[in-house]
Amino acid sequence: MQFARSSMKSSIYEEGLARIIYNSNVFLNPKAKLNRDISVVIAKEFFKGRFSVLDATSATGIRAIRYAKEANADPITVLDINEDAIDIIHRNLSLNNVNATVIRDDIRSFSLRSDKRFNLIDIDPFGSPALLVNSAFTLASKRALLFVTATDTAVLCGNKHRAALKKYNAITFDSDISHEVGARILIYFIARIASQYNFGIEPLAVLSYNTYIRLYLKIERGDDKAMKSIESYGFFYKCNECGNQGLYTRYNIEQRCSVCNSRVNISGPLWIGKLFNERESYSDALKDLASTYKANEWRWIIKAILEELDIPFYYYLPEITSRLKKGSISIDKLIELLRSNGYMASRTHFNKSAIKCSCSYSELKGIISDLKV
Numbered sequence: 001m002q003f004a005r006s007s008m009k010s011s012i013y014e015e016g017l018a019r020i021i022y023n024s025n026v027f028l029n030p031k032a033k034l035n036r037d038i039s040v041v042i043a044k045e046f047f048k049g050r051f052s053v054l055d056a057t058s059a060t061g062i063r064a065i066r067y068a069k070e071a072n073a074d075p076i077t078v079l080d081i082n083e084d085a086i087d088i089i090h091r092n093l094s095l096n097n098v099n100a101t102v103i104r105d106d107i108r109s110f111s112l113r114s115d116k117r118f119n120l121i122d123i124d125p126f127g128s129p130a131l132l133v134n135s136a137f138t139l140a141s142k143r144a145l146l147f148v149t150a151t152d153t154a155v156l157c158g159n160k161h162r163a164a165l166k167k168y169n170a171i172t173f174d175s176d177i178s179h180e181v182g183a184r185i186l187i188y189f190i191a192r193i194a195s196q197y198n199f200g201i202e203p204l205a206v207l208s209y210n211t212y213i214r215l216y217l218k219i220e221r222g223d224d225k226a227m228k229s230i231e232s233y234g235f236f237y238k239c240n241e242c243g244n245q246g247l248y249t250r251y252n253i254e255q256r257c258s259v260c261n262s263r264v265n266i267s268g269p270l271w272i273g274k275l276f277n278e279r280e281s282y283s284d285a286l287k288d289l290a291s292t293y294k295a296n297e298w299r300w301i302i303k304a305i306l307e308e309l310d311i312p313f314y315y316y317l318p319e320i321t322s323r324l325k326k327g328s329i330s331i332d333k334l335i336e337l338l339r340s341n342g343y344m345a346s347r348t349h350f351n352k353s354a355i356k357c358s359c360s361y362s363e364l365k366g367i368i369s370d371l372k373v
């Protein structure tokens with residue numbers, strides 16, 4: 001096969017079982033390895049055998065190749081709109097002995113003319129995935145996985161309010177809880193589109209890391225599935241005055257804080273359902289993955305993902321201790337204390353200075369104010 005740009009200077013990058021040629025015209029980010037590693041683990045544990053994949057925004061072909069070599073994916077379809085990417089994808093597939101159908105196309109036009117249906121669709125564009133999500137639901141099989149990356153975290157997490165309204169139909173405000181809020185706004189946004197196609201969604205895992213949010217979603221067609229997702233729509237609120245925070249379901253939005261009666265800031269609509277469904281199905285495999293990491297940070301993230309309580313939202317401790325004029329407190333000791341008082345409590349991967357717990361903001365504040373520090 002002739003490769004038009006094969007004379008361009010290229011380098012080799014190795015990750016998992018893939019060896020990847022890349023050059024300056026085609027995107028490859030080694031920092032997204034954690035995101036790709038978790039994708040491979042969840043896909044492998046979910047399907048436990050062959051499954052079809054659409055790597056819809058492929059760049060070098062690295063995801064398609066890793067799904068093939070590490071998770072048994074077959075058949076594989078790879079898309080990219082960039083001509084240079086298509087050239088590199090062909091070279092990488094042959095370097096790795098992986099067969100795939102490679103198409104230079106925009107996922108949106110591909111979805112209108114393709115009659116193929118896929119068990120896993122991976123969308124990993126530059127910036128927001130908002131315009132590409134519709135296509136995934138026309139291309140998905142009845143029960144499928146949809147993995148989506150968003151790198152427009154400034155929009156989702158509360159720094160760009162106008163863009164959040166336009167792109168995600170969401171009201172946002174900047175807060176210490178912004179990363180979890182951003183992830184849940186994106187899940188809600190996808191769930192809304194899913195229901196238009198008569199699909200329900202169940203998040204299997206969420207990764208908020210660096211400058212991106214990655215969602216690992218199970219999607220399933222059916223009226224009952226779509227209706228069940230709708231039960232998980234709601235809003236996040238935080239009181240400017242006393243710091244009280246919590247969530248409103250779709251039907252009980254208040255403008256005033258239930259503790260001090262001041263006005264609250266509201267973010268949403270967003271997803272208030274679970275983020276880590278069926279976690280036990282992939283937890284051993286993720287633990288094995290974590291043991292391969294040299295970087296403490298990545299080991300810590302995986303541990304936190306596996307242990308965090310699956311409830312909305314976390315409490316940001318520096319905010320509470322500063323309101324109470326307390327010095328810093330040991331998070332591990334606080335978690336122990338909460339558990340010994342009969343609450344559920346854990347760390348959260350969304351923020352190293354935060355916890356999740358089953359008590360209300362006021363109860364937590366009471367417990368922290370009694371602490372001797």
Ligand SMILES: C[S@@+](CC[C@H](N)C(=O)[O-])C[C@H]1O[C@@H](n2cnc3c(N)ncnc32)[C@H](O)[C@@H]1O
Pocket residue numbers: 027028029032036056057058059060062063079080081082085105106107108124125126132
């Ligand atoms: C962030 S890179 C993908 C990185 C790759 N998934 C990885 O893990 O290394 C985004 C790629 O999506 C392609 N792209 C952007 N919009 C697209 C669309 N609408 N349809 C297909 N490909 C698209 C770009 O050309 C680019 O190569």
